Amino acid sequence: MCYDISFDTSNIRSLEDYFPDLHFDDQIVINYELTAHLQSHGFGNHPIIYINRDDLQPHCRLMEWSVIPHYTKDEDKFKIARLKMANARSERIIGDKTSYWYKIRNRRCLIPVTGAYEHRGVAGWKKKVPYHISVKGERIFFMPGLYAVVELPDKSTGEMIKRYTWTLVTREPICNIAMKNIHNSKEDGQFRMPLFMPLDRAKDWLTEGLSDPEIQERMNYELPEEAMEYFPVDTIRTTKPRADGKRKNDPFEWANLPALGEMNPD
Incomplete structure (x- = not known):
C-alpha cells in the first residue's frame, strides 16, 4: 500500500500548466518545509483535482x-477505521459491489x-529502506484516486461542515519487477503500487460518464x-531532520544495501 507521498513544490499555480482551465475552490497555501513528505495517518490536507458536478x-x-x-x-468513533481508508484496492472498485469504493x-x-514512497524489506535488517518513486520526465505527475463528501459537526461550534476526503488507488504490479522488489514486505501490503499513470491517462481518469467496464x-x-x-532515501517517518541536512526526498546511500531483488525477506 502507499501511505507516503511527496509534493515538493512551492507554486500551487504550476498545476495550471497541466490543466489550463483549472479552477481553484479556495486559497491554497503550500508549506514548502513540509511537502517533501506527507503521510496518510496524519489525515492532512492536500490539493486534489476533481470534476465539479455543477x-x-x-x-x-x-x-x-x-x-x-x-x-x-461520529468522526471520533470512525478514527481507527479511517486509517485503513487511505488506499483503495483497484480490484474492489468495480469487482466488489459491496465495497464503499x-x-x-x-x-x-x-x-x-512529485513522488511517492514505498518501503523495502531486506533480510536481516530491522529497518525497512524507503524509496522515492516518480514518473520519468515528469516534474509533477497525477495519481488516480477517489473522493468523498460528508457533513459533520464542527467540534467547537456544532455547525455542520462539509468535509472533502480522498483515497489513493493501488494495484498489484504484474510486469513491473522493480515495484515488486521495492514493496516486498507482507505486513505492508506486499506487492502493491499506486496506480501510476502518464499525464494523458491521468486526465482521462476524470472523464465524466464512464461505464464500469471503462473504469x-x-x-x-x-x-x-x-x-x-526510483532511489533509496533516508528514514522518512520521523520528525528529526536528516543528519546530512538534506530534504527527505533527496537520495541517500545506505551502507551495504544489496541490489534490488537480492536478500528479500522470506
Whole structure:
C-alpha cells in the first residue's frame, strides 16, 4: 500500500500548466518545509483535482487524506477505521459491489505529487529502506484516486461542515519487477503500487460518464518499470531532520544495501 507521498513544490499555480482551465475552490497555501513528505495517518490536507458536478470543469481544492464515508455520524468513533481508508484496492472498485469504493466509483480525482514512497524489506535488517518513486520526465505527475463528501459537526461550534476526503488507488504490479522488489514486505501490503499513470491517462481518469467496464479498463494500466525513476532515501517517518541536512526526498546511500531483488525477506 502507499501511505507516503511527496509534493515538493512551492507554486500551487504550476498545476495550471497541466490543466489550463483549472479552477481553484479556495486559497491554497503550500508549506514548502513540509511537502517533501506527507503521510496518510496524519489525515492532512492536500490539493486534489476533481470534476465539479455543477459546471463539469476541473477544480482544485484542499481535501483530507483518508476517506470518511458519507454516512459517518461520529468522526471520533470512525478514527481507527479511517486509517485503513487511505488506499483503495483497484480490484474492489468495480469487482466488489459491496465495497464503499464501488459506491463512490464515479467520484474520481487526481492527486498531484512529485513522488511517492514505498518501503523495502531486506533480510536481516530491522529497518525497512524507503524509496522515492516518480514518473520519468515528469516534474509533477497525477495519481488516480477517489473522493468523498460528508457533513459533520464542527467540534467547537456544532455547525455542520462539509468535509472533502480522498483515497489513493493501488494495484498489484504484474510486469513491473522493480515495484515488486521495492514493496516486498507482507505486513505492508506486499506487492502493491499506486496506480501510476502518464499525464494523458491521468486526465482521462476524470472523464465524466464512464461505464464500469471503462473504469476497469483504465485501472488495468500498469506503468512499466522503464518509465519510473526510483532511489533509496533516508528514514522518512520521523520528525528529526536528516543528519546530512538534506530534504527527505533527496537520495541517500545506505551502507551495504544489496541490489534490488537480492536478500528479500522470506
